[in-house]
Amino acid sequence: MQVAAVIVDVPSRQTDRPFSYLIGSELTDKVAVGMRVIVPFGRGNRLIQGFVIGITQKPAAETSKLKKINEVQDLVPVLNAEMLALADWLAISTFSFKISCLQSMIPNGLRGKSEKKLRLVSLEQVDPVVRKFFDGKNEQILQPSKTSAETFKKLQKARAAGKIELIYQVKDQAKPKKVRIVSNLLTTSQAEKLKKKQRANAHQLIHLLDFLADHPQIMIQQSVLADRFEISPTAIRSAVEKKWLKISNQVVKRTTYDPQKITATTAKNLTMDQQQVYQSIVTTIQQKTAVPFLLEGVTGSGKTEIYLQLMAAAIEQQQAALLLVPEISLTPQMVAQVVGRFGKQVALLHSGLSIGERLDEWRRIEDGTATIIVGARSAVFAPIKNLGIIILDEEHESSYAQDSMPRYHARDVALWRSRYHHCPVVLGSATPALESRARAQKGVYHWLRLPQRINTRPLPTVALVDMRQAVTQSHDADFSNELLTAIKDRLQKHEQIILLLNRRGYASFMMCRQCGFVLKCPNCDISLTLHKDQRLMKCHYCGHEEPIPVKCPACGNSKIRFYGTGTQKIQEKLQHYFPTARILRMDVDTTRRKGAHQQILQRFGRHQADILLGTQMIAKGLDYPEVTLVGVLNADTSLSLPDFRASEQTFQLLTQVSGRAGRAEKEGKVVIQTFNPQHYALQFAKTQDYEQFYAYEMHLRHQGDYPPYYFTIQLAANAVSEQAAIKYLFKIMQELKTKLSPEAKLLGPVPQMVLRIKNQYRYHLIIKFKHEPQLMEYLHHLLETSQRQKNVQLIIIREPMSFI
Numbered sequence: 150m151q152v153a154a155v156i157v158d159v160p161s162r163q164t165d166r167p168f169s170y171l172i173g174s175e176l177t178d179k180v181a182v183g184m185r186v187i188v189p190f191g192r193g194n195r196l197i198q199g200f201v202i203g204i205t206q207k208p209a210a211e212t213s214k215l216k217k218i219n220e221v222q223d224l225v226p227v228l229n230a231e232m233l234a235l236a237d238w239l240a241i242s243t244f245s246f247k248i249s250c251l252q253s254m255i256p257n258g259l260r261g262k263s264e265k266k267l268r269l270v271s272l273e274q275v276d277p278v279v280r281k282f283f284d285g286k287n288e289q290i291l292q293p294s295k296t297s298a299e300t301f302k303k304l305q306k307a308r309a310a311g312k313i314e315l316i317y318q319v320k321d322q323a324k325p326k327k328v329r330i331v332s333n334l335l336t337t338s339q340a341e342k343l344k345k346k347q348r349a350n351a352h353q354l355i356h357l358l359d360f361l362a363d364h365p366q367i368m369i370q371q372s373v374l375a376d377r378f379e380i381s382p383t384a385i386r387s388a389v390e391k392k393w394l395k396i397s398n399q400v401v402k403r404t405t406y407d408p409q410k411i412t413a414t415t416a417k418n419l420t421m422d423q424q425q426v427y428q429s430i431v432t433t434i435q436q437k438t439a440v441p442f443l444l445e446g447v448t449g450s451g452k453t454e455i456y457l458q459l460m461a462a463a464i465e466q467q468q469a470a471l472l473l474v475p476e477i478s479l480t481p482q483m484v485a486q487v488v489g490r491f492g493k494q495v496a497l498l499h500s501g502l503s504i505g506e507r508l509d510e511w512r513r514i515e516d517g518t519a520t521i522i523v524g525a526r527s528a529v530f531a532p533i534k535n536l537g538i539i540i541l542d543e544e545h546e547s548s549y550a551q552d553s554m555p556r557y558h559a560r561d562v563a564l565w566r567s568r569y570h571h572c573p574v575v576l577g578s579a580t581p582a583l584e585s586r587a588r589a590q591k592g593v594y595h596w597l598r599l600p601q602r603i604n605t606r607p608l609p610t611v612a613l614v615d616m617r618q619a620v621t622q623s624h625d626a627d628f629s630n631e632l633l634t635a636i637k638d639r640l641q642k643h644e645q646i647i648l649l650l651n652r653r654g655y656a657s658f659m660m661c662r663q664c665g666f667v668l669k670c671p672n673c674d675i676s677l678t679l680h681k682d683q684r685l686m687k688c689h690y691c692g693h694e695e696p697i698p699v700k701c702p703a704c705g706n707s708k709i710r711f712y713g714t715g716t717q718k719i720q721e722k723l724q725h726y727f728p729t730a731r732i733l734r735m736d737v738d739t740t741r742r743k744g745a746h747q748q749i750l751q752r753f754g755r756h757q758a759d760i761l762l763g764t765q766m767i768a769k770g771l772d773y774p775e776v777t778l779v780g781v782l783n784a785d786t787s788l789s790l791p792d793f794r795a796s797e798q799t800f801q802l803l804t805q806v807s808g809r810a811g812r813a814e815k816e817g818k819v820v821i822q823t824f825n826p827q828h829y830a831l832q833f834a835k836t837q838d839y840e841q842f843y844a845y846e847m848h849l850r851h852q853g854d855y856p857p858y859y860f861t862i863q864l865a866a867n868a869v870s871e872q873a874a875i876k877y878l879f880k881i882m883q884e885l886k887t888k889l890s891p892e893a894k895l896l897g898p899v900p901q902m903v904l905r906i907k908n909q910y911r912y913h914l915i916i917k918f919k920h921e922p923q924l925m926e927y928l929h930h931l932l933e934t935s936q937r938q939k940n941v942q943l944i945i946i947r948e949p950m951s952f953i
């Protein structure tokens with residue numbers, strides 16, 4: 150009898166092992182390793198999803214007690230041998246449940262009970278058995294247990310030959326995507342006549358009539374009309390009422406980018422420096438060797454062009470390329486370049502996709518149609534079969550680390566996959582993570598450098614403004630005279646400006662000026678954050694929200710103040726200083742809508758605005774030739790976090806954002822406002838000297854026994870009872886002391902920075918160590934036994950991003 154080892158979709162310590170299921174005769178030869186199955190589970194025999202990770206033959210006598218697989222969900226496996234091996238490694242190295250690892254490798258749309266349909270693509274030379282299965286129809290639902298083994302085999306064959314395709318029926322995919330198309334009902338002369346009849350202050354309608362006069366008979370997507378031609382929805386609505394316009398719905402095929410908006414680009418001639426870097430890497434693609442590279446190239450040194458040409462080289466070798474970026478919505482320029490160069494071969498994976506879109510892209514990668522894959526963190530699991538190169542852009546970005554299970558770092562997964570595929574990995578950054586740079590130093594990574602900008606353009610000059618003095622002159626805690634003067638100057642020259650409001654470790658909260666009461670979350674030990682546009686106070690940890698109070702909940706006084714500078718407030722101030730300046734704001738509030746990031750950046754790129762004001766979002770990767778001034782309003786907020794990486798992250802942020810200035814012919818200037826001008830992170834940011842910063846910071850890390858000199862593991866205990874959490878960690882600490890060598894160091898147990906989240910108290914213990922061969926095994930044992938600890942939840946995090 151055939152028995153399948155199945156990992157079931159119940160993420161818990163108790164169920165984190167394979168369960169045996171019998172493969173009944175109706176499913177013989179249809180179940181394969183890597184397929185999803187539906188199985189009965191638990192006492193109630195609830196039907197749940199699982200993954201087959203092994204199949205064995207057993208004598209009938211041993212299988213009589215086994216439950217049977219209810220149904221197979223796939224025609225061909227969704228997880229291949231590589232993914233299964235990767236899941237094994239991931240589960241062990243990140244202390245995660247196997248099911249969580251497997252789930253993170255498939256798109257959401259394949260979770261749970263989706264219906265599978267097969268669609269006939271071509272009728273030519275189709276096997277009669279397959280033809281009969283379709284029974285004259287184009288599409289047919291697949292139910293493996295009700296399909297004969299012969300038919301199943303033939304279907305698999307037809308699929309492999311591209312004669313049929315698999316369609317996973319996902320809720321949102323079932324509904325075709327529609328767009329609203331606006332048709333112009335007016336002739337040019339009608340539009341012009343109507344224009345004369347409008348009131349002079351009806352700017353929007355006049356603007357629209359101008360457009361209609363210029364474009365008779367045009368049919369255009371409403372979103373394009375709104376975005377590119379800046380016509381407001383209100384104007385469109387009233388034009389429809391007036392019968393100037395007609396709106397109709399049109400079904401479109403889902404694509405994740407609009408090919409019409411992308412212009413094709415060709416490869417640039419590499420500079421000497423670029424050529425050298427390119428050569429070192431391209432040989433490893435050709436020779437199929439798993440070499441990790443650290444590409445340390447200053448801002449504007451032309452790393453992107455090297456990536457593009459390396460990807461082209463992989464394609465030439467009939468291989469695929471994976472480009473990881475920190476957050477795809479923030480890198481529309483990068484996406485435009487990749488799509489411009491590689492067109493339809495590109496698949497984009499990012500969080501902005503709907504479930505159906507993601508599934509479509511995943512399938513295009515899996516069946517080999519897409520060979521250039523661009524995506525954020527989770528794209529590192531893209532089902533690419535023959536990888537030729539993996540590139541991690543901005544490799545220092547913390548968004549590459551997932552902070553929920555499985556707690557993996559995309560860099561580690563990329564390195565693993567590079568070994569599996571025998572292909573190079575390129576870690577690129579102007580400000581590499583200290584860990585990466587240290588590994589390059591030790592020769593673990595092959596170290597490549599681009600110390601100069603393209604065509605030896607200078608880096609921008611950076612001025613630090615001491616806000617302690619500046620405030621006394623400008624009487625404005627947000628703007629120094631120096632920054633205001635510089636802004637005024639660029640506005641006069643019609644150049645562009647980027648202003649950064651550093652909001653890491655920063656939020657606006659409410660305090661009563663009468664009694665000092667601060668509005669806190671009822672479930673967590675943290676103050677609620679003001680979201681002005683939604684008129685809500687929100688908890689960023691548990692999602693609790695409540696209306697903005699008008700009176701102090703404690704004393705009833707109405708003298709409530711909101712602290713913490715918001716981008717909205719800064720925008721108002723800025724507009725007051727420069728009434729005619731066109732300002733774009735980019736923060737969580739203005740980018741909630743899908744595609745909003747892209748729209749804002751495109752408008753700025755077309756020079757439809759003078760100032761781009763934003764949070765960290767605007768610091769990375771932007772390449773706009775007209776930007777000659779970058780201002781940082783508050784450099785210090787991220788320094789004050791009690792975190793060993795605070796300086797590193799501040800330096801990285803400041804260097805990255807400075808790098809946006811002066812990338813083309815015109816020289817760039819940066820003004821950084823700070824209350825700590827003497828701090829080394831700021832001093833080195835002033836010279837944008839990564840190497841010096843590296844040397845200094847490494848010295849401090851060495852003295853403090855911090856990474857990368859030590860490996861670290863965080864043991865976090867969460868419990869409703871504070872005492873239980875502390876007690877449990879103390880017990881572990883005692884045990885650890887007997888297991889670890891004297892070289893290892895233990896910190897804690899101490900409360901985490903936010904002591905209570907969702908009514909759970911949070912304590913932790915940090916292990917710092919250099920070489921402890923027994924440790925991993927002990928920790929796995931600890932996790933296993935922790936399930937007996939009913940009232941405490943233990944989480945083990947390897948190399949946590951911070952100790953807070």
Ligand SMILES: Nc1ncnc2c1ncn2[C@@H]1O[C@H](COP(=O)(O)OP(=O)(O)OP(=O)(O)O)[C@@H](O)[C@H]1O
Pocket residue numbers: 417418419420423446447448449450451452453454578579603769770771772808809812
């Ligand atoms: N070989 C080349 N010849 C001419 N221009 C180039 C060449 N390579 C790159 N450039 C241009 O130089 C500018 C900077 O390049 P790019 O954006 O790739 O820098 P980067 O190293 O990725 O910088 P950052 O780290 O700041 O994102 C771009 O405008 C790009 O088009």
Ligand SMILES: [Zn+2]
Pocket residue numbers: 661662663664665666701702703704705706
């Ligand atoms: Zn009060």
Ligand SMILES: [Zn+2]
Pocket residue numbers: 670671672673688689690691692693907
């Ligand atoms: Zn909360």
